[in-house]
Amino acid sequence: MVVCGDDGLAYRLAAELRGVHGEQVTLVVPPNERTARPPVVGRARAASALLDRVVSATVGRGGAPAPPAAAGGGGGTGERVLEAAELTEAVLAEAGVERAAALALVHDDDETNIRAALTARRLNPRLRLVLRLYNRRLGQHIEELLDQAAALAYGDDGEEGAEASTTVLSDADTAAPALAATAVAGTSKVVQTEGGLLLRAVERLPSADGRLTGHGLCTLALLSGNDPAGAGGSAGGEHEPRLLPDDDEVRQTTGRGAIVLEQVSSTGGPESAAPGRGVAGVPSLASLFSRRLRWSLAGMVGCVVALAVALWVVTGIHPLSAFYLTLLDLFAIDDPAIGAPLGRQILQLLSGLVGLLLLPVLLAAVLEALGTFRTASGLRKPPRGLGGHVVLLGLGKIGTRVLTRLRELNVPVVCVESDPEARGLATARRLRVPVVLGDVTQEGVLESAKIHRAYALLAVTSADTTNLEAVLYARNVRPDLRVVLRLYDDDFATAVYRTLRAAYPQALTRSRSVTHLAAPAFAGAMLGRQVLGAIPVERRVLLFAAVDVAGHPQLEGRTVREAFRAGSWRVLAVEGRADTSPSHVLEKGDRVVVAATRRGLAELR
Template sequence: MIVCGDDGLAHRLAAELRGVYGEQVTLVVPPTGPRVRPPVVGRARAASAALLDRVGAAVGGRFPVTAAGVVAGDGAGERVVEAGEPTEAVLAEAGVDRATALALVYDDDETNIRAALTARRLNPRLRLVLRLYNRRLGQHIEDLLDQASALATGADGTGGPHGPDAGDATTVVLSDADTAAPALAATALTGTSKVVQTDGLLLRAVERHPPAPGQVADPGLATLALLSSTSNDPAGADSSDESGEHGPRLLPDAAAVRAATGRATIVLEQVSYSGPQLPTARTGVPLASLFSRRLRWTLAGLAACVVALAVALMVATDDHPLHATYITLLNLFAINEPAVRASVGEQVLQLLSGLVGLLMLPVLLAAVLEGLGTFRTASALRKPPRGLSGHVVLLGLGKIGTRVLTRLRELHIPVVCVEADPEARGMATARRLRVPVVLGDVTQEGVLEAAKIHRASALLALTSVDTTNLEAVLYGRSLRSRLRVVLRLYDDDFATAVYRTLRAAHPDALTRSRSVSHLAAPAFASAMLGRQILGAIPVERRVLLFAALEVDGQPQLEGRTVADAFRPGAWRVLALDTDAAGRRRAGDQGPTGGGTGGVPSGLVWDLPDTYVLKSGDRVILAATRRGLAELLGRGGSAPAR
């Protein structure tokens, strides 16, 4: 495996491949310089060694780390190549012609695309994983690289990408922003990052306490794990009882769940939001917003004067109401004949109508100018509405903040954004979604107050500067001590210190510290291993993976019923993706249930145990890392390492 990058994601990805899956890794990083943040890279590299040490300790030994930065042990290691750009010579030195997979996780899309085109030419059978922010461009690049691989290797079954000897020469385009956004959004909503996103749904793992005698526990969509019997922490984060009968049991069967009395469970359920919502986005300009409130009252007063003059003229002349109104309007616009020979009452009414007409001219001019200005600023940023409460304050509209904003609005959660740069990447998205935005430096007094932080439910500090995020959180907590906060922090040690201090100072408020590279690394690693990972959920000190898998070619799944395909502690089929299966097998009968009604688009969650998994089905399953490696045949020795 080759990993090329210029930030902490590359080091975390290399640690994931080496420490979890036992892969041989070559890491290509630029020399230490201004492009690499030393605290991030240093901590990530230290985290890689620490992770490997824990894995080695679990099997009775420790992997030695050499002074040259090459980690060696039982066939698994890391070779570091320092290079500023992933040129053809650098890729050749890294061994791209002999590699199984290549991950290009530079922060610049153009650098990743250029290197991917070069690597595909050097090795058509190489599995490519690209980090691209532009999703539309990524889809085109993915199709282009796959087509180039098919033409270079042939697709006749004798060595092409679909032949028996080719391997999985696919291209997967991922975005760290898209991968981390669901977890960050769910943290603001539910206070946990134990979430997975699939088919437009946001699912979360929730701890359920042991039911009281005589009560039946709610299994949710599925029971994922039994927590340690000695775990007192609601999230299980501090439990050290990981082995034996009292340790956490992942993917237990029904008998194990019934027998585990007095132990909390982790169940899967769908995330929903039922709080206050902002008005949905509208395409046009509301009529009430064309004119200010003062101007509307002025126009209403002048209209009342016109009606009063018309009624007075009708009473004075005993005229028809329509004709009296017509004469009043003529007098109002000074186009009627002077009432020289009329009665005194008519003359007075004509003078009053002329006076009202003079007063109406500037009002009409102001209405026209204000209406034009409203149309001109229809696409301008909105301000937080009065009375808003229970919303989420999102700090930073960069790559990560933009994706999180989109996800929050898809869940219909009210959001107020704070951004210092009026030309930030996410400003156009905020205008399109009609989300209120406060322009200003969050470190300046009054900016968070303008975002109504004192009535907000959560604060997401997602800028790229750790100190700015920390300052915003501290100031927000000073205004509201029970505010739920989520910080984006790069440095692991700094994040740990901040988290512990905030929890100690505000024990009743929820505090979470998140790293985008830490959230995204498992998905990139799984894509390099040739599978699509939807998400990962931590259970105490272990991890459950959620993957979308094709049944075709999987002997542990194909031709088996859902009950027979379930292996406790290793993997479990959760749902059937009828959207993919129904298009490939037109007219084929699929399972019913879950409110899907046959084979429409969506996921069928309540699969019957007797349903037989057929070739062409695409399933959503939960698995341990070792179980998924065994299921997909990633080398018999990988779980042992």
């Protein structure tokens, strides 16, 4: 396996292939990249120092977390490291692309990955290619182009070129669903197969007697004690999380939550249990007019009604006529009450005075409404009275995908972004999501995003210290606020989770490393497996993959019940069958959807 990249995903992917799947890996990085990684750790140390000061003040203990080791460093067993400024043909040849089974191009630049993929396909048409591309539409065209090139290289000899494939993935697309789901309690984590089967994993808490109720299709994982699903670390609970337990273990377990699999439907889109509180698109009355203006208009309407009733009582005319005359007086239409009774004249003067007061109120309403509609195509501000929303920090590559996912779940969002040219602002404008432009570390920015009334805070900027500082500040404002923060290094993410959980035991804290969430999907694609999705279970990952039964002695000729191996894999469904019975015998032509641990999926090779 050859991995080419310039950031943490390359190191995590190489470690995944070598440590979990036992592959021989050649890692190609820019010059001095292995020595350039320590500043990232240094950034984590700076954030650790900030964290230590908070912990010392809250729980009376410090101690900086140990700096994470650079993944893939040291040139350990089964790994070779090359340094190259550019991925030229000579560099790819030196890396062994001509003899490799698979090549992963995970540079942060789409153009670099595409150029190297075209060269690699020419060097080795049988090569299995995995590309990291942010532009999904371009990625579809690149897949078709490179697969067509592999087919033409062998002409009609399809057997030799059968191994060749091209898979385009995005770490943002892989990690965004997990980040969005973690920010919202009860949100379904959905996996969709090619046949339209929709499966979702949901959390089940134990009942009053400690037993689990409602096991769904099957139990995917038992959680560590007192640690909800998707938490940032497994240590510190009463038990370690148990992936893919057998039914006897589930029945005997007490006092632990579980991740349970449910079937949503065989067609249609995924369902969501997200606590959305409003539909984006049509602005509400509250977003058009301020509260003070609405109260002023209501007061004016009350005055008009009172004057009309008074005129009706004083003069005895018909109520509709009284209301009509009051409006004439209100709008200064010339109908003086000369020769009329004194009461009528006094009411006319009062109506005229109310009309003078009404004029600036109407003008303010018009100007405010016009201003709202004029900025509808621009960035919206958080509406007054907003509550129960998710505050999203950062509209970069990851933040944009998370924003799209949250809006698909109908979750109200307020974004905070410091860069007025950020790529996600166009998406926020299209989705009509309120945005606060400003540095989140500055005082007053989170307040503008209504953090004191927010449901959760999701910090996904590219700077670890910014995410951590924002979370700590938000916790000062709302100690019970649910927070999810993206951190570059997985070890540091675990340390942050444990410390924040100790400092705020009553609040829900989640820490996520994007490379930790994305690497299993990239590794699975390099090994020729169709990884449908990945669900984080605390600090572990459970993979969903489509596997052909043919050639697998652990599957072929066995029933669905016999094919289950606790702690490794479980057959969830057979594609093409609406209902999969545990007694169904898996045959050579079947294609099954399995939930597996990373090691379990490696064993299925």
